[in-house]
Amino acid sequence: MSEFRQLVFSGIQPTGNLHLGNYLGALKKFVTLQDTYECIYCVVDLHSLTATLVHEDLADQTRAIAAAYLACGLDPEKSIIFNQARVPQHAELAWIFNCVARIGWMNRMTQFKDKAGKDRENASLGLLAYPSLMAADILVYRATHVPVGEDQKQHLELTRDIAQKFNNDFSARIAELGYGVEMAVGEEKVSGFFPLTEPLIEGPATRVMSLRDGSKKMSKSDPSDLSRINLTDDADAIARKIRKAKTDPEPLPSDLAGLEGRPEAENLIGIYAALADISREQVIAEFGGRQFSDFKPALADLAVATLEPIGKEMRRIAADPAYVDKVLRDGGERAAVIAEETMKKVREIVGLLAD
Known part of the structure; x- marks a missing residue:
């Protein structure tokens, strides 16, 4: 029986400026992974609608994220780079996963609770179903690995739950059609159509915190610009923000144990x-x-030595939107071929007439 090909998928929403946390937690790893894996990197513009439905500049924000991908070193010849809306199979598979997933699973998602707040009944259905679309983003390519931060682990666990339930619910049909692929689950070997995607969490800064409060994650939504280093900041701004970063009066410790209770350090x-x-x-x-x-x-x-050249390259690439659009269009065409190959089999497994 065949095995899943090793494939990495990840994406970033086009909402606001990228910052140091995005670079260290995601973009830097994306670049490294493209040398050892087949990689697909997406600008998840459909997801951005759950944060802000009406955008004045969604297209430009999408191009800005793509420019950041390229400026940080992603190679469109090595990796597939595209925006989500160009591949409608994401939304199609998400609907099927909406019917596979359980409402209770969605209600338990920490990010939904945080973003919906106390007025949960007024939250959009899209916000509740966000993890189902995220699962579709990953599994429409049958990706085996996703580089994620600690705050996304719960969503990836849900992706695995959805994949497992689909595999179980349609096990007979998958076997009948010969679409099962062997994979390891613990010490057992099982067969299924979708892989149980594994997280890639590595490196010393998987979660970068605010420069003004070491207990909070660095965020583009923080009202204080001093809390983060934007990838578009110049050398003076980068140096000033680090100089003003909150610390405590003690010297740096002589071992890791000395960092306990010192989040800024x-x-x-x-x-x-x-x-x-x-x-x-x-x-x-x-x-x-x-x-x-x-x-x-x-x-x-x-x-400064690391980030200033990236900022300059981002500005240079963003000044040529026709080139960015070509990268996204070409990447979308390549991604759609893989996604449609998956969806043809999914439609057949589910029993949908779509020829």
Whole structure:
């Protein structure tokens, strides 16, 4: 029996400016993964409608994310880069998954609770069903791996639940058609149509925190621009934000245990480690016992050297929207071929007449 090909899928919403957390938590990893996996990277513009239904500049925001992908080093020859709306099979599979998933599963999603707040009855159906579309994004390509941050692990677990339920509900039909693929579940070998996608969580800064509050995730929605480093910031802005980053009065610890209860110190050390591609232990070996007045200038120099060229390249690429549109269009055509191959089989498994 065949096995699933190793394929990575991920995407970013076109809502607001990308920042250091997006770079270290996602984009930097995307670039590395394209050298070892077949990769599909999407600008998830349909998902953005759950955050803001009416956009004045959704097309430009979509192009900006694509420009960031390219500026950070994604190669459209190595990876498929496209925007979600170009491949309608995402929405088609999402509807089928809406019928597979259970309302109770959706109600338990932490992000839905956070975003809907107390006025849950007034939240959009799209916000509730967001994880079902996310599952379709991944599984329409039968992706085996997704690079995710800690806050997305729950959604990926739901993706696995949906895949497992689909495989179970249609097991007889999948076997009859010969569409089953062997995969390992724990120590067992089982067969199914969709893979149980695995998370890729690696590196010293999987979750980058605010520069003003080490207990909160770095966010583009934070009202304080000093809380984040935007990928479009120039050298002066990057250095100023690191200089003003909140710290405590103690020197840097001599070991990792000394970071306990010091979220700002832990965050800055994690950022340095991720930018330098070294471990947090190595950062502490170099800077342990020294004051933040010594550490911050070194961190600022490293951040400027890494991020300023990306910002310049983003601006250069964004100034040529025709080129960006071509990348997205070509990527969409390549993605649609894979997605339609999946959907032809899904329609047949489910019993839909769609020839």
